Amino acid sequence: MLLPHGTVVAVVDGKTWDLWRNAGNEAAPELARIETPALVEHNHSSGGSHASPHQQDETAHATAVADWLGRQVGGHKIEQLVVIAPPKTLGELRHHWSKPVQNALSAEIAKDMVGRQPADVLAALRGR
Structure with a gap:
């Protein structure tokens, strides 16, 4: 996969995340770490939810990541994104x-x- 210069790569799981930006070019990408902001994770589950507290925490984290990315894209701070x-x-x-x-x-x-x-992340992108 070609990774254009400036593309942001968000590597996320249910608890944490890493952000990288391609500081190289499409043919020779170089991932530079971006400071990962602290997120405000609200657990908005209802009292009747059947999800475990762990599942609710993972959902809150994913929601917060998606919200942050949405604000960055909407503010034109991220033009191209890989997740x-x-x-x-x-x-x-x-x-x-x-x-x-x-x-x-x-x-x-x-x-x-x-x-x-970064080399592992790039290998995953190439193996896609």
Whole structure:
């Protein structure tokens, strides 16, 4: 997969996330870490929810990540976006993508890559 200069790669799981920006070019990408902002994660589940507290926390995290990404795309701070997340987290994120985020997404990869080195993330993008 070609990764245009400036593309943001969000690597997310149910608890944490990493942000990278391609500081290289399409043919020779170089991922530079972006400071990952603290998120305000609200658990808005109803008292009648059958989800476990752990599942509710994962949902709140995914919702907060999607909201932050939506604000960045809407504010033109992110033009192109790639998201890598385990299938369950990716599914939850998809529920919250705004239309602008959907348009900015160039790829979604269902894989657990949080905490991995840039070379590993690039390998996952190439193996897509």
